[in-house]
Amino acid sequence: xxxxxQLTKRYGVKDSYRLKVSLETxxxxxxxxxxxxxxxxxxxxxxxxxxxxxxxxxxxxxxxxSFVPKNTGKPVYLVVNADESEPGTFTDRYLLANDPHLxxxxxxxxxFAIGCHTSYIYIRGEFKQQFDRLNDAIDEAxxxxxxxKNIQGSGFDLEVYVxxxxxxxxxxxxTGLLESLEGKKGQPRIKPPFPAVxxxxxxPTIVNxxxxxxxxxWIISNGAKNYSSIGTQESPGTHIFGLSGHVNQxxxxxxxxxxxxxxxxxNYGKGVKGKLKAVIPGGSSCPILxxxxxxxxxxxxxxxxxHGTMFGTGCAIIMNEHxxxxxxxxxxxxxxxxxxCGQCTPCREGTAWEDRLMKKILAGEGTVKDLDxxxxxxDNMEGKTICVFASALAMPVRSFIKKFREDFEKRLIKNTVxxxxxxx
Amino acid sequence: xxxxxxxxxxxxxxxxxxxxxxxxxxxxxxxxxAQREFGWISEEAMVCVAKLVGVSPMQxxxxxxxxxMYQKNKPGKYHLQVCQTIACLLxxxxxxxxxxxxxxxxxxxxxxxxxxxxxxxxxxxxSCHTAPCMQVNDDYHENLTPESTEKLIAELRKK
Numbered sequence: 001x002x003x004x005x006q007l008t009k010r011y012g013v014k015d016s017y018r019l020k021v022s023l024e025t026x027x028x029x030x031x032x033x034x035x036x037x038x039x040x041x042x043x044x045x046x047x048x049x050x051x052x053x054x055x056x057x058x059x060x061x062x063x064x065x066s067f068v069p070k071n072t073g074k075p076v077y078l079v080v081n082a083d084e085s086e087p088g089t090f091t092d093r094y095l096l097a098n099d100p101h102l103x104x105x106x107x108x109x110x111x112f113a114i115g116c117h118t119s120y121i122y123i124r125g126e127f128k129q130q131f132d133r134l135n136d137a138i139d140e141a142x143x144x145x146x147x148x149k150n151i152q153g154s155g156f157d158l159e160v161y162v163x164x165x166x167x168x169x170x171x172x173x174x175t176g177l178l179e180s181l182e183g184k185k186g187q188p189r190i191k192p193p194f195p196a197v198x199x200x201x202x203x204p205t206i207v208n209x210x211x212x213x214x215x216x217x218w219i220i221s222n223g224a225k226n227y228s229s230i231g232t233q234e235s236p237g238t239h240i241f242g243l244s245g246h247v248n249q250x251x252x253x254x255x256x257x258x259x260x261x262x263x264x265x266x267n268y269g270k271g272v273k274g275k276l277k278a279v280i281p282g283g284s285s286c287p288i289l290x291x292x293x294x295x296x297x298x299x300x301x302x303x304x305x306x307h308g309t310m311f312g313t314g315c316a317i318i319m320n321e322h323x324x325x326x327x328x329x330x331x332x333x334x335x336x337x338x339x340x341c342g343q344c345t346p347c348r349e350g351t352a353w354e355d356r357l358m359k360k361i362l363a364g365e366g367t368v369k370d371l372d373x374x375x376x377x378x379d380n381m382e383g384k385t386i387c388v389f390a391s392a393l394a395m396p397v398r399s400f401i402k403k404f405r406e407d408f409e410k411r412l413i414k415n416t417v418x419x420x421x422x423x424x
Numbered sequence: 425x426x427x428x429x430x431x432x433x434x435x436x437x438x439x440x441x442x443x444x445x446x447x448x449x450x451x452x453x454x455x456x457x458a459q460r461e462f463g464w465i466s467e468e469a470m471v472c473v474a475k476l477v478g479v480s481p482m483q484x485x486x487x488x489x490x491x492x493m494y495q496k497n498k499p500g501k502y503h504l505q506v507c508q509t510i511a512c513l514l515x516x517x518x519x520x521x522x523x524x525x526x527x528x529x530x531x532x533x534x535x536x537x538x539x540x541x542x543x544x545x546x547x548x549x550x551s552c553h554t555a556p557c558m559q560v561n562d563d564y565h566e567n568l569t570p571e572s573t574e575k576l577i578a579e580l581r582k583k
Contacts, residue, residue: 075445087509087548118443125493126549128562161443166452166491169547183451183477185490201445244511244552251553284510284548315552317511331513335547341490 003230006218006238007211008254010099017133019140022101028146030220034109035154037220042113046216048224050236055081055172055209056283056312058301061216065206067196068114074203078107078116079181082123082130082210083165083172086283087335089313091240091252092210096123096130099214100137104160106213108151109220111158114206118159122177125166134162169339173387174207175199176341187343188387211240231257235300235311242315246273246323252315261297265318274320278404282312284332285392287399288325309399325404326411329396330358336393347390350381354397366412371401427468429476433457437476451477451487455494464495492546500535500542502580505559508545511552516569520556521545523570527577540581 010016010025022028034042047062068076080103084092096103107119123131138160141147149157168186170176175189178200199205215237219227228236235257242252247269255264261279265272276291287309289297297303304311319328337355342348357374360366378394385391401408429437437457441450454477458469465473465488467481473488474481488494495503504524508517525531528541535542551557554566558573565576 084550085548088511088552089548090550090552093550124550125491126559159443164452164456165493166455167493167546168491180452181449182446183448183479183487185487201449242553244555245514250555280510317514317552319514323514328510328513331508331510335509338547 003238003256005254007095007102007214007240008098010102011094016098017100017137019101019137019144019146022099027101028105028108030105030109030217031146031152031154034112034220035152035156039113039115042109042220045224046113046219049219049227050224050234051212051215051219051227052235052301053209054211054215054239054313056086056285056310058311061208061212064196064208065110065114067194068204068206069197072204075118075201076114076116077200077203077205078111078114078119079174079177079200079205079207080107080119080121080210080213081172081174081177081207082121082127083177084127084210085124085169085172086285086313086315087332088244088280088283088317089242089315090244091242091313091315093127093130094252095210095214095240096127097133100130100134101141102214102217103134103210104137104141104147106216107160108146108156108158109216110206110208110213112156114204116206117157119161120181120200121160121162122171122181123162123164124171125164131162131164138162168341169335170341170387170389173389176387177207178205185341187341188389190386232298232300232302234302239299239314241268241299242313243269243318244315245318246320247271247318248273255299257300259299261294261299261316264299264316265294269318272318272320274322276318277321277323278319278325280317280319280396281309282314282316284317284335285388285395286310286312287395288403290403325400325407326358326362329400329408330355330362332396333358333393336389340389344385344390346381346384350377350390351393353377354393361408361411364411364413366408368409368412371405371408371412375401427462427466427472429457429461429472433461434476441477447478448483451479451484452491455484455488455491459494464498466498498535498539501540502542502560504541504543505546505549506543507547507549507551507555507557507559509548511548512555512557515555517556519570520558520568520573523573524577527574541577 015021043065051061052058165171171180171186173188176186180186195205238256240254244250249270279289301311333355337351340347340351357370378397381390382394440453454473458473462469470484471481474484530543532545556568557566
């Protein structure tokens, strides 16, 4: 039996982004149940569902919510991270455009749970259409009593505002995002204190991804038990999985967790164009996998971890046998060098070094020492900075060079290739 | 002549500023308003934004400089922003770049002498399944080919 769609059921419905259509198709139906619960019960329900954050780190959502300190006298904020910028990732963009009311319903649920009365949606600057849609949806919801004072007679008040970014990958990092929301450069903060204790405007703040929040109404309506019966034990529920690169059919599909990667590629992506060489499973920061490694890979947090990579955003980039991994890594070193916020020296200098070395190798001027230097630089970046941005390049550098070394070696100045010397 | 916000923009800004407990938080929205009204973020516009928000011009400059979508040079009427990150690379973004560079005789960062087109390469636009892709002003153009790119430029020229 096909699993019920939780996140994408209104996609393709005419005017799906309008409140009227949302209400006609079960929108905001979780609210009566929500307001019959206590906030603590909502947190417990989401904890019991084992919902994990969809932004990349996969942190358990209910547990994150439970970190909000009680009775501090300060306001609590919910911030929705709609800064979808991870290369290879493109599914929030459609959720925001097709069903902004589902997100708002999720924001009401989450805000009620954590005691928040002002929520901000931080959306990347490029998503102008989605920014306008969200603002329209908020106006509609407010007029109909789904936002504002005393929502649906519950006594619960909530205002939601959309805050538009302006082009900076690092603002997807939650504390960089908070800095940006405060009107500053999006440079990540030192943790602790974590945002749950001291976040936006130095108040307790929960930052959750779009799809995380959009998953909550179904959990409230149908219960944690039903939610955790979908997918696998460690990866319950559904997710919007994406495919890009060398497949015959690129796109996105909402599926329960647990499908084998190769079935996903073959049945949904209609197979690889050519022969499979490599997969970046969840956005560019995840270590790359070889075709062989994908054979027993499933679309779950646990399988990705067991294969030495990460679930990330669940959007995979597929590469065929004609792909030159040196070209691809140069593309990534350029991206990370360009997007480093410049705050920490190992990252600012390290990403630039990696990029320069890749350019040198691609120009045919590299030696095996340069490959070694790239690996050494990766070691000097990872774990030595305020946020994980530097690691997000160190991991691809290491995995690309380790798994596809021949693509790099064939570009090196010949006499320096590390061929074992034989004694004649 | 110094640039100045129209009164209705100032009123709009005051409405936005109320959303935040700290006025400075409205700096990014203020810069968006400035870009909408003046077309780009000149140093004069930064001074204007600083006054409106109540921060120093230097604070505005450092924020405007950090975010790539605030145009620090006057863009063309049509600002072509071609994605060049991994999925677009795999789908042929280099060919799209070459097409634009050939047809408009531009390099990234340049504007045509008639002010119609400016061109910039950008990082991932979250359009990886419909790559290669570019944004023209606020609009996405996806599944580009060299032919469709050339056609699009010809259509924009006629507008």
